[in-house]
Amino acid sequence: MSDLPRKAVTRTAKLAALPLGIAGRATWGLGKMIGGKSAEIVGRELQQRTAEQLFKVLGELKGGAMKFGQALSVFESALPEEVAGPYRAALTKLQEAAPPMPTATVHAVLEERLGDDWREYFLEFEEKPAAAASIGQVHRAVWHDGREVAVKVQYPGAGEALLSDLTQLSRFAKLLGPLIPGMDVKPLITELRDRISEELDYELESQAQQEHAREFAEDPDVFVPEVLHQSEKVLVTEWIDGIPLSEVIADGTEEQRDRAGQLLARFLFSGPARTGLLHADPHPGNFRLLPADEGDEDGAWKLGVLDFGTVDRLPGGLPSTIGHSLRMTLEGEAESVYELLCGEGFVKENIELDPDAVLDYLLPIIEPAQVDAFTFTRDWIRSQAARIADPRSPAHQLGKQLNLPPSYLLIHRVTLSTIGVLCQLGATVRLRDELEAWLPGFLAEDETTEELEEHEEPEEDEELETAEGDEAVTDEPAAKA
Numbered sequence: 001m002s003d004l005p006r007k008a009v010t011r012t013a014k015l016a017a018l019p020l021g022i023a024g025r026a027t028w029g030l031g032k033m034i035g036g037k038s039a040e041i042v043g044r045e046l047q048q049r050t051a052e053q054l055f056k057v058l059g060e061l062k063g064g065a066m067k068f069g070q071a072l073s074v075f076e077s078a079l080p081e082e083v084a085g086p087y088r089a090a091l092t093k094l095q096e097a098a099p100p101m102p103t104a105t106v107h108a109v110l111e112e113r114l115g116d117d118w119r120e121y122f123l124e125f126e127e128k129p130a131a132a133a134s135i136g137q138v139h140r141a142v143w144h145d146g147r148e149v150a151v152k153v154q155y156p157g158a159g160e161a162l163l164s165d166l167t168q169l170s171r172f173a174k175l176l177g178p179l180i181p182g183m184d185v186k187p188l189i190t191e192l193r194d195r196i197s198e199e200l201d202y203e204l205e206s207q208a209q210q211e212h213a214r215e216f217a218e219d220p221d222v223f224v225p226e227v228l229h230q231s232e233k234v235l236v237t238e239w240i241d242g243i244p245l246s247e248v249i250a251d252g253t254e255e256q257r258d259r260a261g262q263l264l265a266r267f268l269f270s271g272p273a274r275t276g277l278l279h280a281d282p283h284p285g286n287f288r289l290l291p292a293d294e295g296d297e298d299g300a301w302k303l304g305v306l307d308f309g310t311v312d313r314l315p316g317g318l319p320s321t322i323g324h325s326l327r328m329t330l331e332g333e334a335e336s337v338y339e340l341l342c343g344e345g346f347v348k349e350n351i352e353l354d355p356d357a358v359l360d361y362l363l364p365i366i367e368p369a370q371v372d373a374f375t376f377t378r379d380w381i382r383s384q385a386a387r388i389a390d391p392r393s394p395a396h397q398l399g400k401q402l403n404l405p406p407s408y409l410l411i412h413r414v415t416l417s418t419i420g421v422l423c424q425l426g427a428t429v430r431l432r433d434e435l436e437a438w439l440p441g442f443l444a445e446d447e448t449t450e451e452l453e454e455h456e457e458p459e460e461d462e463e464l465e466t467a468e469g470d471e472a473v474t475d476e477p478a479a480k481a
Helices: 008-034 039-061 063-073 081-096 103-114 158-171 173-179 185-194 196-200 202-215 245-251 254-275 320-330 334-344 355-362 378-389 394-399 406-425 431-438 444-455 460-473
Strands: 122-125 136-143 148-154 227-231 234-238 277-279 287-291 301-305 311-313
Touching (some): 158 196, 202 227, 202 234, 202 254, 245 254, 245 406, 254 277, 254 301, 254 406, 254 431, 277 406, 334 355, 355 394, 378 394, 378 406
Antiparallel strands (some): 122 136, 136 148, 148 234, 277 311, 287 301
8 A cells, every 4th residue: 555545536436335335245145145045144245245345445544434443343242143243353453453554654754743863763663563543553663762662653644534534434324324233323423523633633642641641650450651752743652562452352361351341441430530531442452451560469460551542521520410320220210310311411301201211221221330240241232232223112212312412422432332342352340349439429428529519618718729729730731632
């Protein structure tokens, strides 16, 4: 591949070939059945060929097409097994790799951003990329101070490519719908478009990663590499080895799966509480299992977290409404849950629902929080997807009447994506422990504390100290981001 395909007409032609190819294979399949092959065998062959073409095109184009493929990949576990089987290998490949851009292009970007003497920054620089993603690729190198580093180089024209791809993909979103039965992919594409400018901005990514690296610097469970250098299209961070989560999903031991799942859930809920930021790209390629520090009592692994290009800014952590509604649902308080959902806009003003029916809709989804330890499986998430997707089911009819407020859209997607990864892992996780430790409002005393804080009037000196403290915080990366 000579370069990232940037011309809209070239990329559009490749993407437009996808639905045509799907239609062509359907005709091929009909011919095979007329020729005597069973529908089941033909169906498997058709899915295999479709998967191969879909992810070959998405991988080659990188940009928004590959970003869309990565976003879909975490929902793989919700697919029925007869559909998921042919897609699984292609999805895993997409999570970890894509065709590299030419060496000359990499050098041109480094010369433009670091100067003609860019090699002086490094003692060593590997020309072959260690990983390639949707908007950039990573090279392994040795920084001038001797530290091993990851050098992230953005593809030239990545912004234009992202917008072009997602515009084109949105035009035939309905054709892509069968990839995830019961899921409307158009809002997913719209949300990806809204996040493009942030993900292209390596300064924002640098600030978000630095904030996490500072907060988790001494953490026994989570490791975030430090940022050593940032310019417009180049980001240099500490290198981390470890086992990619995609490999743990494919071949990990039960201990590794359970530990990875527990730490993934811990990071999902503790990150916003500790940094005011939600890591919003939880596909397996962004996580590593690392050997834990010597002397740790809580298992032999810690979680390495990569890629902070997409974050949701939550200064107060996750909204306490989530914790309150989850706790009240578990306690069977149908009326209170319904009132809270109405107040937050999950139920529109012109719609009236039965509170008990809403409770019945929610309870199976939150089953992992009802027990001390829950084993996430593909069968469980498939049953949830089937329950909501079946047009004949009460859950489907009720779900169509619920609304997702814009402020919850990214939180919702990240949570669902993380659950998808937990199901791919088949991990047994003590989710309730993480909710009690990190989710505001989940414990009843959280609500009491909030009420007390609302009624307390600070002394004049305390108000001054608070104002001065707020002013000081604006110098922190998270605030500037």
